[in-house]
Amino acid sequence: MPIQTGTDTAKTRRSLQVGGRDYAYYSIDAATEAGLGDFSKLPAALKVVLENMLRFEDNGRTVSVDDIKAFAEWATQGGKNPREIAYRPARVLMQDFTGVPAVVDLAAMRDGIIGLGGDPQKINPLNPVDLVIDHSVMIDDFGNPRAFQRNVDLEYERNLERYTFLKWGQKAFNNFRVVPPGTGICHQVNLEYLAQTVWTDTDQDGAEVAYPDTLVGTDSHTTMVNGLAVLGWGVGGIEAEAAMLGQPVSMLIPEVVGFKLTGRMMEGTTATDLVLKVVQMLRQKGVVGKFVEFYGEGLDHLPLADRATIANMAPEYGATCGFFPIDNETLRYLRNTGRDEDRIALVEAYAKQNGFWRGADYDPVYTDTLHLDMGDIVPAISGPKRPQDYTPLNLAARAFYKTVAEYRGVDLSVAANEMVDEGGAVVAPANDVRKTVAVEGKDYAIRDGSVVIAAITSCTNTSNPYVMIGAGLVARKARALGLTRKPWVKTSLAPGSQVVGEYLEAAGLQEDLDALGFNLVGYGCTTCIGNSGPLGDAAISKAIHDNDLVATAVLSGNRNFEGRISPDVRANYLASPPLVVAYAIAGDVNIDLTKTPIGKDQDGKDVYLKDIWPTAQEVAELVEATVTRQAFQRKYADVFKGDERWQAVEITDSETYDWPPSSTYIQNPPYFQGMSKDPGEISDIDGARILAILGDMITTDHISPAGSFKPTTPAGKYLTERQVAPKDFNSYGSRRGNHEIMMRGTFANIRIRNEMLEGVEGGYTKGPDGQQTSIFDASMEYQAQGTPLVIFGGVEYGAGSSRDWAAKGTNLLGVKAVIAESFERIHRSNLVGMGVIPFEFTEGENRKSLGLKGDEVVSIHGLAGEFKPLSLVPCTIRYADGTEKTIQLKARVDTEVEIEYLKNGGVLHYVLRNLARA
Known part of the structure; x- marks a missing residue:
């Protein structure tokens, strides 16, 4: 379908001719000429977002002229202007661990919209979606010539249900392609084949529009493609689904930290040595929620493969992305990996015409900077x-x-x-x-x-x-x-x-x-x-x-x-x-x-x-x-075809999915069942009990592990009761299409430590009777009693992978709020997207200063009525001895749109209700 563009109030649309073809594009220079501000000193990464504002400006319905002006103000205000904007990426990338639950949600939304009296065909991706099946192969066999084939055989045996479901999704949904198993990792396929650096599409008037290639992905290492000057970052499956369905990504204009690279790598060192040092430096700097852009003469000696290695690790240094501007090395890589020569010519012409090119005089304004001489790198x-x-x-x-x-x-x-x-x-x-x-x-x-x-x-x-x-x-x-x-x-x-x-x-x-x-x-x-x-x-x-x-x-x-x-x-x-x-x-x-x-x-x-x-x-x-270029062209010539096994996977031809009741891989989730046509209101939290008290750097792996599990775990017991042998358990990651398993696996990492229990590792807590039990079993007992639950955590809560089940599982366990010292970006957003409110301590308080043991009763007020983004609200903690203490919490609900998500019970409920009414 044609791409949608805005009303272009400032008349910034221009024409560009490359190789005998005419392209429309939205000109940053034209925005300056229209009196909207001087954008010449913006970092290239931020210019990509600015171009997005120009292209989608629609008289303030979602993007206003003032949003565009804010970028010029950013440059004059020291690289800071945290204005809320609505950003629309060009496409969405998924891998199968995170993609399966996203497609499950889309299938469930089709059922849900029928229940609301709507048209199931309204549940279709509006933006292109590519899903690469890459996370399901396990290393059962190794160290011999037959290892590859043996592992592939086992992969299909274990995952046929999931693959059948994904193949159904490819046929049932528009704008949705699946790269079959055995092709490669989604980020590398993206870098080597899918990404174009400059994207083109036809608009509603039939004109071919050129614009920066952008995306969000359901894997945190989506950032890898920033090495190719493609702006992309990881989001949870929840946000990705909203983006697929045409919802803009609500975000604040980010700060951009410039990382200057000089010198060149010494003999005996590798790109890995460089990136590990970069991770350490940026973690120490503190770049959570910020863009990082790499610049400096050192880039002249840094191959694109090395750039991609650094960009890949952005989640490890905490940034939203690690961006490299377009330059000659970008063009060299596009050519060497088999991209079309017309596309390469367009990338060069567009970048130079619209201010995205890194030349010798590239010297933008940054919020802050760091410097590293690559000659100092050691193994x-x-x-x-x-x-x-x-x-x-x-x-x-x-x-x-x-x-x-x-x-x-x-x-x-x-x-x-x-x-x-x-x-x-x-x-x-x-x-x-x-x-x-x-x-x-x-x-x-x-x-x-x-x-x-x-x-x-x-x-x-x-x-x-x-x-x-x-x-x-x-x-x-x-x-x-x-x-x-x-x-x-x-x-x-x-x-x-x-x-x-x-x-x-x-x-x-x-x-x-x-x-x-x-x-x-x-x-x-x-x-x-x-x-x-x-x-x-x-x-x-x-x-x-x-x-x-x-x-x-x-x-x-x-x-x-x-x-x-x-x-x-x-x-x-x-x-x-x-x-x-x-x-x-x-x-x-x-x-x-x-x-x-x-x-x-x-x-x-x-x-x-x-x-x-x-x-x-x-x-x-x-x-x-x-x-060689020929090697890339050969291997990607038929990338969506798959091998004989994939071609032999049989699917049904149906608009909605026929959920097999006996499936232990794919189940219809409960989110949209019995959903009302109208949203509700945000309520205060009264009389909540504590499900877990967790420490610093609790990752999404701690909250929702991806690896193997034993028969003695709640998830293992669930499968054993259904006659699934332990050898066929597969992994949590492969079971993400079944909420029954995933909620049992939430907070079930074997190394997690709940501070309510002394010296105990694993997913345990105290139940309503005060005795040690699994977190899942305690949650079920509390929910049966109608008791809300909260989680306490430390700094950087939710670090790591963009794992939507870390938020979905938290929701299904009956947790209404997570209270921590700080949150990583993606998980905070995912919690809100699932209707769970993230709160941060204020005034130096934390779980330790409060002396929490886990037997306290917690109430949070100020949520009903006029609840605003980033509000300070009172939290009363009643201790076991009857004493009470009231502290102030900062609600990390950052935007008005997120308030609406909470009123609806989550972002997907919000989208579904709007589509049903449309």
Whole structure:
């Protein structure tokens, strides 16, 4: 269907001719000429949003001329003007873990609109939606030539219900395409194929309009495409569904932090080392809710693959996005990845004509700035549980010893004093806190720090041929010297696109990787999302659990939160693909790879990391020879067709979905059932009980885990009661289309700690009788009694993935409010979108200063009647001894639109009612 544009009150529409074709576009210079302000010093990232305002300005119905003027005021006010605006991205990107529940919601909305007397065909995406099935493959088999096919076979066995449902959705909904399993990771497919940098479409008058490519995605690492100058960020599935259905994204004009890069990378360092340092610096700076834009002469030496690696990690440094402006490198990448030459010419002409080009004189105004000389970068890893836990490689072993000491309850200052370096290994002769145990039936022992998973995985690095070729060369050099992985290490290679497989084969490097156990296991997101599968041997897992070892994983991903990678692993480290190979050979994080031999060659001589590390020239020559335009064109020629298995998936031809009652994967959610035609009002919260008191940096993984679960959990019991064997449980992520499982999995991470219980890990709390029980069971009891619930948290509550089930599950557990010191952007928005009110403490109060134990009764007033965005409201806490304390809370309901969402019970209810009335 034609794109909609606004009324263009300021007459900013202009014409651009490129290669004999005429394009309409909305001119930023024309806005200046119309007297709306000087926009010349705006960062390119913000100009993208400004262009959106020009194109959709509609006399104030959603976008006003004053909204446009606000951008000029932003530049003159030091890069700040937090005005609420309505932003409309060009398209939506999904992966299957987050996409399945979104399509479930759309199918449920079709049922719901029929119940309200509306037309089900009104529930259709108005903007293009691409869903890439990439999160479902698990590493059951590894380290052999049949691993890929075996894992694919198991993927289809486990997920056929989900795939049938998605294929139905592709046929039932307009503007909705599905990229089949085995193609690659959504962000890499987006970067290499879907993204255009400048988008074009036909408007209602038949003119071809050119405008910046923009999107929102249901995965937080949607930001990766900012490396290609495409403005995009992660939102929850709830927000994405609203965007699909034509609702603008309500946002404040963001602050933009400029990150200046100078110099160039030194020999022996990688883009991963650079991005881990960038994450640390920006986390320390504090950029939550802000745009980050990279600039400076260092970009002249930074390949687009490296830019994409940095942009991918924006959620890890907390920013909405990490944007790189259009320049010659953008054009080079578009050409090298097979984009049409006419499109590349348009990108260059449009960027230069409309002020988006990064030339030598590019020097915009920023809210604040940072600077990094890339010549200062050293090899590094990050861990053991946060991406910002940056550690130079030469300090990694010492840092791990401290991690073990802390876990074992040893005073850290004492542990630090005990540590000495002996030949590069960290040794504590007197009181070594590390355990070593023999593995039953094996001729080896493992200890605290043994690497049991070494995975080249995730979108972050597999999009980057420099680090992938580098990993292959490390394998080649190690193989030539007779080195291989340690027998306790589970190794895997899960590229982000089929192109990676092609160039590794073309370079002859896949054979070398295979020799070290890095056989292809699948094209998708595996270890990084918790699809790591069982360890190489059950005896290894038994040794870890029986002796409470701090086993480790080293992965080239972007997430290493507690409990995410594997239930057998406590310490997870992010590293470059070449370092992942090196750690698989070493098999232990207790050694300093910069000094200690990594192994011995065929002649018994010590081999060091420097002996197997490739030079930058070696890597560059192979990249130039094997990463070709033709390879991209070949692999993406039939991207939506899929293999024989996908083509054989049979679907019904129906407008609404026939929900199979026996399905344990797809169920009709309760959100829209029995819904009234009119919205209600926001009510005060009276007599609420506390479901959980949680600490700092509670991630969406803690709230809604994605990995495996056991038969003893509420979700496991639900499936067991339905005769599903534990081997067929699959994962929480794959079960997101079934609310019954997901609500049972909410707050069920094996590493979460509820401060209401002393020394207990996992999803437990106190029920109405004061006894320990699961959070799910306690919630059901409280809800049966009609008792509202609240959650207390610390700083950065809801960090991590844009996981809508973290908000949906919270809602279904009967939680009316989450009270924390601060929230991460996406989760705050998702809570509001599900009708749960987020509140922040004020005046220095927090859960600790209030002395909360969990047996208090909480009431929050000031919500009924004239409740406004960002209101301060009174919260009364009645303690078990009868005393009361009243504090002020700040409601993190940021806009008037969000007030309307709450009145409707959530954003989807709001959209559904409006569509039913239209």
